[in-house]
Amino acid sequence: xxxxxxxxxxxxxxxxxxxxxxxxxxxxxxxxxxxxxxxxxxxxxxxxxxxxxxxxxxxxxxxxxxxxxxxxxxxxxxxxxxxxxxxxxxxxxxxxxxxxxxxxxxxxxxxx
Amino acid sequence: xxxxxxxxxxxxxxxxxxxxxxxxxxxxxxxxxxxxxxxxxxxxxxxxxxxxxxxxxxxxxxxxxxxxxxxxxxxxxxxxxxxxxxxxxxxxxxxxxxxxxxxxxxxxxxxxxxxxxxxxxxx
Numbered sequence: 620x621x622x623x624x625x626x627x628x629x630x631x632x633x634x635x636x637x638x639x640x641x642x643x644x645x646x647x648x649x650x651x652x653x654x655x656x657x658x659x660x661x662x663x664x665x666x667x668x669x670x671x672x673x674x675x676x677x678x679x680x681x682x683x684x685x686x687x688x689x690x691x692x693x694x695x696x697x698x699x700x701x702x703x704x705x706x707x708x709x710x711x712x713x714x715x716x717x718x719x720x721x722x723x724x725x726x727x728x729x730x731x
Numbered sequence: 732x733x734x735x736x737x738x739x740x741x742x743x744x745x746x747x748x749x750x751x752x753x754x755x756x757x758x759x760x761x762x763x764x765x766x767x768x769x770x771x772x773x774x775x776x777x778x779x780x781x782x783x784x785x786x787x788x789x790x791x792x793x794x795x796x797x798x799x800x801x802x803x804x805x806x807x808x809x810x811x812x813x814x815x816x817x818x819x820x821x822x823x824x825x826x827x828x829x830x831x832x833x834x835x836x837x838x839x840x841x842x843x844x845x846x847x848x849x850x851x852x853x854x
Binding site: 661 | 768777788792834844847
């Protein structure tokens with residue numbers, strides 16, 4: 620099974636900061652990676668898919684990069700609405716005709 | 732607008748069963764693969780199960796394999812999760828999630844999520 624490891628687990632930052640979250644896969648997953656944002660008591664919301672494609676309606680301050688085993692989610696200028704928990708998710712299964720997802724353990728972005 | 736509404740959660744004793752439902756609207760339900768993803772209190776996201784658009788392909792997390800069954804009724808735009816032999820560690824909010832694809836040759840990402848239904852397994 621593919622394991623996903625996010626770092627850091629918690630990130631303290633201020634409004635206007637540039638922040639980055641890393642997600643590492645235990646084996647190569649090409650660009651089969653998505654990022655989600657989740658706020659307390661709410662369902663996760665898709666931000667990015669295929670490692671770097673921004674979902675429609677998501678602000679352009681969010682960006683994704685990487686391929687293979689290492690990926691990054693970057694918020695260029697942190698806004699008050701961005702304080703939340705972020706998860707990466709692999710879907711390499713799409714390229715191998717198998718069916719499963721794996722999530723990272725999450726990164727909480729909190730106010731410094 | 733895609734709308735997914737889960738129901739059927741509640742408090743259940745260990746070893747008992749529960750059936751969750753997810754009513755879908757705002758899109759052509761029969762064309763999409765669907766997943767269940769759960770989140771234990773204060774914990775991260777855990778994928779549980781998936782079914783392709785026509786139920787020809789299904790898969791389960793190892794933690795629920797042999798105890799949970801995912802099904803769908805395309806005529807009623809409804810997804811189900813039958814949960815048997817429940818354990819304390821199954822306590823979580825269960826989300827219904829739409830996959831971006833049909834699931835004919837694998838699955839991709841979840842582009843729409845329901846708010847979830849809470850399942851509590853406790854004696």
